[in-house]
Amino acid sequence: MMKTLFSADGLVGLLFLFNLIVTVVGGIVACNAERLVRAVIGLVVCFVGVAGIYFFLNSPFIAMMHILIYIGAVAVAISFAIMLAAPEEKMRTGPTSPLSGPIGLISTLLLISGLVSLALKTEWTSVTKINDGSVKTIGIQLLTNHSMVFELISIVLLLAILGALVIARGGREE
Amino acid sequence: MSEPIVLQPDETFILNVGPQHPATHGVLRVKMTMDGEYIYNAETVIGYIHRMHEKMAENRTYPQYLPNLSRLDYLSAMAYCHGYVLAVEKAAAVEVPERAEYIRAITVEMNRISSHLVWFGAFVMDLGGFSPLMYAFDDREQILDLLEAVTGSRLTYCYFRFGGLYNDVDDDFIEGTRRFVKRMRKSLKMYHKLVTTNVILMKRLMGIGPVSAEMCQRYGATGPVARGSGINYDVRRNEPYSVYPEFDFDIPVYNEGDSYARYKVRMEEMEQSLRIIEQGLDKLPDGPINPEKKPKTIKLPPGDYYTAVEAGRGSFGIRIVSNGDKSPYRLKLRSPTYSNMHLFDEACRGMLIADALAFMGSLDLVIPEMDR
């Protein structure tokens, strides 16, 4: 054990474990924190972990995009919205009714255990071919085989921008 | 730029600017009710440097009160002393030799330039530019050197005496002043290139903080603030005193009423002051600087007297109510910034905080003079 721990591979393994912990802790903070701003910070931490996981899944490009989009944009936008919309006393949130906490917890645990057991029970057929995470491949794929996705992304984003503008401005005008 | 924004009063928060805040140049507090970065309402709270000048006057003899005047507005101390000595001289019928009057006018104008230079530097620093402050203070040091050589102090000159002056100027002063006028003309050109025409500054000042002539009337604003709003009012012209009628100078007036207009008024005033100084040096007569027989104790006949002079920031008025005693029965100082600052509350509504502070800078505040 000692030998592997101090080898390069062992270090990588440790880093991966650390990554997992970061992800889970961040996730727990994100869905449990009493203050919304704390929840956003949890989300950021969680997403740093998720980006690390993507990195371990051999696709650094997606990892980078994940940080760029989620931390650089989504998290910032959410914190912005919190500052704009939520006054101080509303920053704290709790469960809607006294029962929703336990019920939510139980159903969540059930869901997780179901999914986990599914994942563990199934025999996954493994292919030897390793994926290619380089920008080039993704770019070529996006513009050839999966160009529909590319088009859809652009349309979705365009609509989102327009929609967001319309909704937010509409609120301001009256 | 500043479209009318519908402010929603129930989303506001209170922002206390001051008493210690880099933009207030001293101890002034503005309680701003903000909606985001927009000012919904502002209430100026002053009195953080109230130094009882008016009460002190009742406890002191007329000459003993002289040092107070230069602490009132330390930036253009000369003009304030000038107002006070004029008021007392007028009431007590003291003759002033012509040379003294000329030297007074020259030093007052030099002091006005140095005051405007401090304003210029501090104003640009408010807007975030640091180097102009250094250049302005460099030029100001030249004035201070000249004045220190004559009066003995750098800031709070106690130079004027009833009927004359503390001491005479020498040739060094005259030579040095001529050199300074030349140097200052060059520097002003540099300031215009560096600051006045700078696109960032123009964007920040044009159309910001509009003050209408009607508003000036309601608040009694004077000086560059009124002149930036198209009011041609300068005590030196409207109500000539001392030897000012002898000089040929212009009163810069701009009609826009925004911060940029006030900025330009002050910059041009510096040029006009240079003209006055030059003419004063040319016309400076020989003769004594103090009247032949100096009154030993000064007593004013009963009654009340009002005198106004144009100080760096506007019309400085002084009202002396005398009951014939050695000290005034009541002395009221009408300070220009007091009225000018009062505008702020009304004018800054709906502005962005950055604009409001630029506007505040353009009013050229000296807080001790406001609080007295």
Next chain:
Amino acid sequence: MSLTLINVLAAVIIAIAFVAANAAYLVWAERKGAGFIQRRPGPTENGPWGLLQPPVDGIKLMTKQLLIPGGVDKIIFVIAPVLAMFPSIVSFVTIPFSDTIVAHNINIGLLMIFVFGSMSAMAILMGGWSSRNKYSMISSVRAVSQAVAYEIPMLITAITVVMIAGSLDLMEIVHKQSGGFWHWNIWPFQKGLFNILMPASFLIFFICSLAETNRAPFDLGEAESELVAGYHTEYSSMGFGLFFMGEYANIVIGACLTTILFLGGWDCPFGLFPGVWWFIVKIYILIFTFIWIRWTFPRTTIYSLLNLSWKVLIPISLFNLLLTAGLLKVF
């Protein structure tokens, strides 16, 4: 895979040392430069030419009491300055100083720098929000909206360069510009691509990196005369020190990136010294320009800043992107 990670870790440690030293002496350079512009000597008494000033300041800041004001959100308050410093250190890992001197070159280096650049906005937001100070709050909102607005033209101009080079690899981008002065991306006539908008592109990128690093005239976040000290108003001691150093580290990164993208990296116009010296000369010239600009101009306001970004920089950079794409297709 495993070796890369270790390399990266080692590189991070080196980068920390480099960033810290660089940031500290940039403060000195800034003070000295400001002095020279203002006809005064700047720090002189501590050490020759005041060279001991940064360590002295460092000692003072480190031994100063670390105040955590009451009412702040403690965890976030403590994390924020670290988060401000951390991304700039990581970004250094991938910046190539010459053919050989690079901590770890990854093929998406440019993307990575932008990724970590976007994280500093989060740090400012956290620092400003957790301080429970209205000035900090306003300032952090300002700083973030500014950063978001300027990331767009910056990314678009960077993509223009990426298109010319055909790679996100910083090394590759520099290699594409090799071959002397006239081949740098800043000039319109290189390798069959006559894009006359390239100098404008460079200007846009430079302006954006000024804005990204919250430097004057875009230092709205810490606008002294308006918002006291902005998002770090409540920070004392090293908390403030880290924010301060993070800002200077960001300047170095901005200068490095501009050099790599537009000024040919370590490519030497005359070939007198080895490339790395040229690189350093170039980034320090850019840093000097940063300082020079800071001590010359007044500050803009938030609306004229956003106007500039949305009405001038983004249209021009988009147009340039289209033009470059078209030219690349034609030639």
Next chain:
Amino acid sequence: MGTENIPASLIHFASADKLINLGRANSLWPLTFGIACCAIEMMATGCARFDLARFGAEVFRPSPRQSDVMIVAGTVNKKMAPGIKTLYDQMPEPKWVIALGNCAISGGPFVFEGQYNIIEGADKFLPVDIYIPGCPPRPEALIEGIIELEYKITGWRRWPKVVAE
């Protein structure tokens, strides 16, 4: 006042202490805080002619959290005193106070029989370290005050004493 009540002085090694004191003495960042006439002279000291930057003391911080020395430059009145006290309390240790000008030392020319509004000296409510008299003092006097403060912190005077003739 200065060095005794510093919580950070856990290191009791004499040389380390000396080094720390040296660091503190040579990087005195003042608080941007002017009250009256003397503030203009304070600005003049920071400007090119006298240049406080030579001593590393030109970094005027607008926030009390980041400043080491508070220069009380002007008359303190009863309305302002609580504010100044708050500012002083907000500064992290170690911190020093310089009373610049006669008003800050003793109320200056504004003290008279029956005065109702000013506080006769900043040392009535703040632990003042250095007094600089004058009305207002020349910029050299402020520099001298800074040097004197450095002397107080480190215990040795690095610069020659200028004797006015």
Next chain:
Amino acid sequence: MFRYFNDIFSGLWSLFIGLGITFQEFFKPKITIHYPHQSIKMTARYRGHIELIPGEEGQPLCVVCGMCEKACPSNCISIGGEKPEGSKKKVLTSYRLDFTTCSLCGSCVDSCNFGAIRFSKEYNLASTRKEDFHFDLLKRLEESKQ
């Protein structure tokens, strides 16, 4: 459209002019006086705190008339004198100046008909104790004699 580009170019041009000016400043000589190493001589009229003018034998010229005490707006001068046996004039025994309340107005020097006081040239006072500025001018005069 023309205005749009015109605005951009004129704006940029003004910025470059500004940069040019600060760049020139970069090479201008420094104007700083390195104070503890160099110092400027105070002008002849510089107003420091007041001091007694020594007579020919070094004795004060003051005749204890009390004019300066009366003229002072802030009561910072207090003088004491006594009449020794057999002499007509009073002799100065103490001349105390509380410099911390002085406003340097010069009323005392103005009011002195005997030319006994003048302004000193001391311009760089600073101390850790404020009592250092309660001067005993007579003692200072005697010290300066030696």
Next chain:
Amino acid sequence: MIIETVKDKLRGLFPTAAKPAVAEHEAEKPEAAEAEIGVFDCNYAKRGYHLDVRLSPEQLLTAVGILFDHGFFIESITGVDWIKDGQLEATYDFCRYDFDLCRIVVRTRTPRANPILPTITGIYSGASWHERETHDFFGIVFEGHPHLIPLLLPEDADFHPLLKDFKA
């Protein structure tokens, strides 16, 4: 000339004045005359103002309204404590911006025991601070003032330092 116009207008305020409302008035007049009511010409060269208008408090608003309509701006408001007469005097200074120079002083007196005056903030908004200051220093209550709290003195100040019988 604006002086004549304003004088005529202001004279209208004193229809039943027993004595001629407009009288030559010089500084040498004995102090007892200070309490008179009317519009007086003044020696500008000595006094520094042209017209001295002495009113009862009820006439104040009308007179100030007339001045506002004629383009006068407010310079200052202050008080004087005539402790011997047991009265407080409020003094309003007005001036004009243009070259038709006219400086007018409006005074009115109110008993020292219960000093109440109408506010002129409705006409001149800039009077607000001046009135607050006068309230600070003399304790004159300006009825109808929207925000009559201490301005220069600390918020909780309850003393009026410029009264002659004030002791710190």
Next chain:
Amino acid sequence: MPLLTLYDQLTVYLVIAALLFGMGVYGLITRRTLIGMLIAAELLLAGASINFMAFNRFTAPDPALGQIFTLFIMAIAAAEAAIGLSIVVAFYRHLKSIETADAAHLKG
């Protein structure tokens, strides 16, 4: 040491994805405010993306399909955040509240 080679096993990724997904669901159930629910939804999407990525890495024959799908999810998430936040802001301006319970009466 199996613990240190976890990064090479598909099931680990699936488990962590399930955990994140579960947290998202839990957040959606318990959160009372719109923004809180938005955060939970982001977690949900992240869980899904990890699944795609993991399958792409270990079982799918296509070199980039999963990654492209993840990119697509990111775009969706960004769009969702933009729309959701603008709804929050508009909603807040109407009702001065960001609680979902208040959203029931849509007329404002």
